[in-house]
Amino acid sequence: MSIIKKINAALKSRDISCAELVGKYLDAIEQNQDLNAYITVTAEQAKAAADATDKRIAAGEDISLLDGVPMSIKDNITTKGIQTTCASRILEGHVPIYDAFVWRRLKEKGAVLLGKTNLDEFGMGSGTENSCFGPTLNPHNKAHVPGGSSGGAAAAVAAGLCAYGLGTDTGGSIRQPASFCGIVGIKPTYGAVSRFGAIAYASSFDQIGVLAPSAEDAAVVFDTISAYDEADSTCVEPGLRGGRAVKIDAEIKGRRIALIKECFNGLPEDISSAVMSAAKDYEKLGAEIIEVSVPGMTYALPVYYILACAEASSNLGRYDGIRYGHRTDSYLNINDMIMKTRTEGFGDEVKRRIMLGTYVLSSGYYDAYYKKAQNLRAEITDEFKKIFEAADVVLAPTAPSTAMKIGSRDDDPVKAYLGDILTVPVNVCGLPAINLPCGADARGLPIGMQLIGDKFCESLLFNMAHVFETACPQYSKRLHMGVEL
Amino acid sequence: MAAHIGVSASRSHKSMEKYELVAGFETHVELATDTKIFCGCTTKFGGEPNTHTCPVCTGMPGALPRINRKAVEYTIMAGLATNGKINNLSKMDRKNYFYPDLPKAYQVSQFERPLSIGGYIELDSGKRIRINHIHLEEDAGKLVHKGGKTYIDYNRGGVPLMEIVSEPDIRSIEEGIEYLEKLQMIMRYIGVSDCRMQEGSMRCDVNISVRPAGSEKLGIRSEIKNMNSFTHIAKAMEYEYTRKVDAAENGEILPQETRRYNETTGETEGMRTKEDAHDYRYFLEPDLVPMRISDEEIEDIRKRLPQLPAERIRIYIDEYGLSDVDAKNIAKYKNVAEFFEGAAKLVKNPKTVSNMIITQIFSTLGTEEEKEACDLKISSEQLAGLIKLLDDGQINSSTAKKALAKMLETGSDASEVIPKEQMGGLSDEELGALVSEAVAQCQPAVNDYLAGKEKAIKAVVGYVMKQSRGKADAAKAEQMIIAMVKK
């Protein structure tokens, strides 16, 4: 059931005022502080926005779906006048002077911002353990990670601490935490949503997306945030987007779903059987399952790390303590100031990725790594494109595991990277993908599957996801925490 | 060409026989767009620090660029005006390095696929200085070091710059200065920049090396920066050439380095920056999309280019009969050239127009800026009107001179400023008759003249002037007298 629709109905019928509703959410956030989902809670602004919604309702206005709906924003998306840290010491206390495009759009619709959610520093990580504010806990089992990097958003949505949240996905950072927390998470087509105000990790991979309890919710929010923004040169104009609009409750009979052989290599039994079971459910609903092979997929992960880290090493150069953020206390000269500031400000994972990025771009290594990875990226993209000649969507597991225990990370950084193996190909190709829950492991930790579509086919993804949710509601189990309507 | 620069040629002749100077220039030209390259902030000069800035040009987290169409167009124009080939697909790249005046720690520039490739600037000698390429990039902010602190103003950060890189085809200081002067003239002509070194809208770095005369191999070069005028450039080149020749004579091997010109001492100094630190790690700018420029668009831009100085000079000399020097002096300033052409096509003898411009109008337009602007109170048509009166013999040249001065002051037509009495001069027939009479009456003077006393002709002219009560044109009369007596 769409929580946005529920809230909208309740507000319109005056069952509850927006002020009361927001009060409930703020209380829930307060009571669940141990989850550490929020870095900043914007109580005053939220209350003011709620009052504005209530005034509109009192004046007899027909409020839009998003008006008065309490939501959260990942703390790497700029909010004017509200601290935006990227969970990094280097931006601690940083207050942006402008709103991200997506936030402006939602604000215009009357969205109520509850606060900024926790993440892995600069989006680099898959567990929200790389945050200078400490880890976020998985509401399903507080000893486990919520996933990352949009772990705070996922935990907040799953725990009922907001109706929906904005996140970012560069290599899986919306889908994987959505998977670990048993909720819906959409990563749009690259270029569908403006990145103006999304603090950059990897420019040709980053996309802002939505985490929500249902596909319908994600669809409503996506509709607003996917407006064209000319301030982002990579945002694609409406006329060039292609993709047919599909109604969210359209029949899925005859839809062709592809299963990629390589995705199931070495997958734990419970995950692969959950996804295969979902495939069977789709068949029962009238979809056709086909098997395909994408051999290039094996290279997607190193290609991603090479290119994303290259872009990141450049994007993060601006953090030098001169115009904003942390500046070191003592130094011998300006160069020393910059070095000390960055060394003090960045966490270990960020430093590793900057170094790798610098390495693959440096003279002598550019051809073997950066250039080669770019060429491979195009190859993998071509391979994926071919799938959509034979299928409408791809069905795949989202992660090769369920949520791991907090603090269980290996010393070897590469082991952590392997967790992205199923999500990253989507970012490499710039395709849209949605995670939805399809089961749980023996410990009750959610298992997620992703539907991947061709470029700008988000409405088809929402449709396929919505139909599945409606037919198999048992997977969208709600935690009885936070606000329940 | 460099005579006015005052470069000493004292020891150069002997050395130049033994050692050849090899040089090339990297010229940065600030484009005259209204807004910066990636954001809508104004490029207007001045203003309080950090008041022409926004999140984009100060590199704030989350801000993204969008490229100024005009900056691209201007760069294409510059490429076409220097005979370059415009790339149908062009891209922007990031050049990564740390410096406080660079807010993103990378400069968006062009490395792999610049807008214009090749081309040349032709010197008067006919020699062509080849251009390697022209690319578009963004300028950095301004640093001020004072009292143990560094102050940064990003108002200039993001202003669009065009970089013109020449091949090392220059073989003398004179060639170098001529190349720069012609480059400057072209950029001003096509209106992409006001190209003033003193104001910083044109900055030149010279790469210079020497080699034994006759050698094909390039010597080790040094890059000289920090020259604010053509005089500085010439002095720096001379100093550097001498320094390198001395080293070569002493068997000393100089390193490849960047040096700074010191305007107080006139010498170049080594800079203490680490050369090896500059691995720029160029890669395609992912926040922008490539530019696809069709042949039609390029043609369209080419058609809209004003006729260039070199072409105009040729026409002035070949078709209008102007002298080499006069043609160049007029063609140098586009507005003056257009003013000249406007009048020249309406009169019998374009040289009259050029003479008036050079002798009188240029005194009114005293400075370079004024000549560039050519903001006169009269139009080409009005000037042509005055000249017609002169050609018809209605007035003489001294009257015309006074009239022009008045016209420039008031903007009036010729007929409004010339007193009635001085109008209506002598027709050619009337003058011819007077001349015949004068020759007849002044036989002794005529004989003296034919005997070699040049000055004697003045007496005959004087007779004509007296008889015509000053209406006759003295110069014309003299010509007619000489023609008549020499027959």
Added chain:
Amino acid sequence: MVTREDVKRLAALSMLDLTDEQLDRLTKDMQSIVNFADTINAAEAKDRDNTGINNIFNAYREDTVKPSFEQSEILSNVDGGEDGFFAVSSRKM
């Protein structure tokens, strides 16, 4: 093989100051990561002209002046700067 010297050079290029201990640890990490990156050596990929993810071109902006931000806003994250400038002491010990 990524050497300690390589990592030192990379750190300098990235403007990062590492202690010896951090340098050692990072060298080990980098070796593992670069080994992982090296797996692309086995792949075949033809050389392509990179024109971006969505093959879009010519995202131009017209040359029309837009209001800039206020000086105070631009300097708001450095406590207002000094006399309108961003200011950094050349030395602070």
